[in-house]
Amino acid sequence: MRVLSETSPVHIIDPSELLRPEPKFATKDIAAFRNYAIDEEDPIQERVRKTYLEMHTNQTVDYVRKKIDLWCKFDTFKSTMKDALIKLNELVDESDPDVDIPNIVHAFQTAERIRKDHPNDDWFQLTGLIHDAGKVMAFYGEPQWSVVGDTFVVGADWGPSIVYRDTSFHNNPDGDNPKYNTKYGMYEPNCGLDKLVMSWGHDEYLYRMLKHNNAKLPPHALNMIRFHSFYPWHSGGDYGHLLTEKDQKETKKWVLAFNQYDLYTKSTTVPDIEALWPYYEKLIDKYIPGVLSW
Incomplete structure (x- = not known):
C-alpha cells in the first residue's frame, strides 16, 4: 500500500473535454468547440484520434475485468479526498483548446457553479468537486486511454454514436467474438445500467x-459520477434496448x-481555491471523511 506522495507531473489528454453533443448547455456557439474530424495536419485532433484508437482497440471485456480485479482491491494507495484532489493540481488536460488549467481548477469551477445554482444541495456541490478524482490512476501507471474519455458498454455491439465508431474498433478482438458482437451481446434485454460492464x-x-x-453521498450522486462520461x-x-x-x-x-x-464551467477565471477549501473540507468530512483506500 502506497501513500499519495509522488510529485512528478502527469500531463494527460482528456479527449472527452474537446466536444460534447449538448450545445444547449454551451455559453458559446458550438462551432467554437473542436470536433472529432480526422485531420492529420492538426496535432490536437491527431492526439485525440490516437487516444481513442488505443481505447477502442484495447478496451475489451477481458481488459475491463482485469482492471476491476486490479484496482478494486483498493490497495494501491491511501489518501484523504482532499489530498487526492490536490494531486490533480499536477494533472493538466493538454488537449483543451480553450484554457490550459490544472484539473483541480476545473473541479472548483464545477463545484462553485453548482453551489451558485443549488445553494442548499451540498451533496451536489461536493459531487462537482470530486467527479474527476478517479484520474489519479494516471499517477499509478494507467495509460491515458484507460483513464479519460467517453465511456461505452463492453460485451455488446458498440453504440453508433461513439466517437470514431466506424474507424477505431477494427482491431478490437471483441468485434470477432459472437458472445460480444451482437445487439445484446452478453446481456439480457432491458437488464439495466447496473448490469452493464463499462469501459x-x-x-x-x-x-x-x-x-x-x-x-x-446519495445514490443519484454516485450515478452522476459513474455515468457522466457515458455520452453514447x-x-x-x-x-x-439494454436499459430500464x-x-x-x-x-x-x-x-x-x-x-x-461539468462541461461548460471552464473559463480563464480561476477560483480562489485556498479561500474555498474550508467550506469544501466540511463537505468532505460530512460525506467522505478520513483516509480512504484507493
Missing part, C-alpha cells in the same frame, strides 16, 4: 472506490443535470 476509466473507478469506502447513452441515445425505464428517465435526468456544470 474502464475514472468514472467507474471513483464510483467503486466511493462505495468501498462507504461514502454517504445520455447524449447519443444509444443502448436503449428508470434508467432512461430518472437516472438520465440526474446525469444530464450534472453534466451541464
Whole structure:
C-alpha cells in the first residue's frame, strides 16, 4: 500500500473535454468547440484520434475485468479526498483548446457553479468537486486511454454514436467474438445500467472506490459520477434496448443535470481555491471523511 506522495507531473489528454453533443448547455456557439474530424495536419485532433484508437482497440471485456480485479482491491494507495484532489493540481488536460488549467481548477469551477445554482444541495456541490478524482490512476501507471474519455458498454455491439465508431474498433478482438458482437451481446434485454460492464476509466473507478469506502453521498450522486462520461447513452441515445425505464428517465435526468456544470464551467477565471477549501473540507468530512483506500 502506497501513500499519495509522488510529485512528478502527469500531463494527460482528456479527449472527452474537446466536444460534447449538448450545445444547449454551451455559453458559446458550438462551432467554437473542436470536433472529432480526422485531420492529420492538426496535432490536437491527431492526439485525440490516437487516444481513442488505443481505447477502442484495447478496451475489451477481458481488459475491463482485469482492471476491476486490479484496482478494486483498493490497495494501491491511501489518501484523504482532499489530498487526492490536490494531486490533480499536477494533472493538466493538454488537449483543451480553450484554457490550459490544472484539473483541480476545473473541479472548483464545477463545484462553485453548482453551489451558485443549488445553494442548499451540498451533496451536489461536493459531487462537482470530486467527479474527476478517479484520474489519479494516471499517477499509478494507467495509460491515458484507460483513464479519460467517453465511456461505452463492453460485451455488446458498440453504440453508433461513439466517437470514431466506424474507424477505431477494427482491431478490437471483441468485434470477432459472437458472445460480444451482437445487439445484446452478453446481456439480457432491458437488464439495466447496473448490469452493464463499462469501459474502464475514472468514472467507474471513483464510483467503486466511493462505495468501498462507504461514502454517504446519495445514490443519484454516485450515478452522476459513474455515468457522466457515458455520452453514447445520455447524449447519443444509444443502448436503449439494454436499459430500464428508470434508467432512461430518472437516472438520465440526474446525469444530464450534472453534466451541464461539468462541461461548460471552464473559463480563464480561476477560483480562489485556498479561500474555498474550508467550506469544501466540511463537505468532505460530512460525506467522505478520513483516509480512504484507493
